[in-house]
Amino acid sequence: MDLSFKHQFSLVCVILLFPILCNCKEYYTKSRASYYGTSSGYGNSRGACGFGDYGKIVNDGNVTAVSSKLWKNGGGCGACYQVRCKIPQLCDDNGTYVVVTDYGEGDRTDFIMSPRAFSKLGLNTVTSEKLKKYGVLDVEYKRVRCTFNGNNIVYEINENSNNPGYFAINILYVGGTYDVTTVEIWQREQHQWVAMRRAYGAVFDYANPPEGEIKLRFQLSKNIEAHHVVSRFAIPASWKAGATYSTKI
Numbered sequence: 001m002d003l004s005f006k007h008q009f010s011l012v013c014v015i016l017l018f019p020i021l022c023n024c025k026e027y028y029t030k031s032r033a034s035y036y037g038t039s040s041g042y043g044n045s046r047g048a049c050g051f052g053d054y055g056k057i058v059n060d061g062n063v064t065a066v067s068s069k070l071w072k073n074g075g076g077c078g079a080c081y082q083v084r085c086k087i088p089q090l091c092d093d094n095g096t097y098v099v100v101t102d103y104g105e106g107d108r109t110d111f112i113m114s115p116r117a118f119s120k121l122g123l124n125t126v127t128s129e130k131l132k133k134y135g136v137l138d139v140e141y142k143r144v145r146c147t148f149n150g151n152n153i154v155y156e157i158n159e160n161s162n163n164p165g166y167f168a169i170n171i172l173y174v175g176g177t178y179d180v181t182t183v184e185i186w187q188r189e190q191h192q193w194v195a196m197r198r199a200y201g202a203v204f205d206y207a208n209p210p211e212g213e214i215k216l217r218f219q220l221s222k223n224i225e226a227h228h229v230v231s232r233f234a235i236p237a238s239w240k241a242g243a244t245y246s247t248k249i
């Protein structure tokens with residue numbers, strides 16, 4: 001009798017805990033942020049996500065490298081964060097909205113930002129300059145929905161792709177707060193989805209892709225849920241490196 005009561009009690013706890021766990025995402029997490037140098041103030045085109053020049057200018061150049069915790073082996077590429085510092089006379093209340101384009105570890109930092117993104121932490125240009133002198137700032141952050149490209153997945157055929165022998169894509173943008181965990185390619189002959197390899201960052205590749213049109217399926221995850229999105233439009237058989245496609249989430 002006593003035992004079964006305990007059993008029920010623990011079951012109730014588990015059920016009640018879920019909403020609490022999910023709400024935690026709404027709170028800010030304490031961390032530290034720094035910045036890297038670029039002559040333009042924008043991002044750089046060599047970021048580990050593999051975005052190339054797009055990684056320089058996406059989100060108006062307000063981009064960031066993140067620590068391994070947020071990098072998630074490349075799954076964190078393209079994620080959007082609100083980051084704000086807390087020095088009352090210097091820091092903007094809303095802080096800066098950044099997109100992950102790169103991986104980078106600093107002195108206990110989670111964010112190493114482009115100069116533009118870091119500047120946005122300050123109330124104005126004068127206080128931004130003061131913040132830069134700190135080098136590393138205490139900040140708090142939270143994951144926010146990416147909205148600047150709509151509720152889409154946008155991907156591009158990687159420049160090293162070669163029709164028909166080698167197929168690779170760069171996932172440039174994912175709307176909302178989703179991480180892309182896997183990308184699969186439809187194998188017409190075997191009648192099944194087969195996983196592409198995550199080459200690095202947001203680059204997925206596949207040697208000897210099926211001939212003809214290419215159909216992709218994305219597995220997205222958000223907190224603990226996961227779901228599949230099948231690209232509504234197949235990539236035409238005559239696909240070429242550099243072409244960009246998008247699909248609704």
Ligand SMILES: *[C@@H]1O[C@H](CO)[C@@H](O)[C@H](O)[C@H]1NC(C)=O
Pocket residue numbers: 092093094
């Ligand atoms: C912060 O963002 C809110 C909502 O977008 C806006 O209304 C407010 O003016 C912003 N505050 C500052 C200091 O920029």
Ligand SMILES: *[C@@H]1O[C@H](CO)[C@@H](O)[C@H](O)[C@H]1NC(C)=O
Pocket residue numbers: 059060061062097116117119120
């Ligand atoms: C990017 O940062 C610049 C400079 O700090 C700022 O003026 C601009 O509004 C920001 N753009 C976005 C999309 O956040």
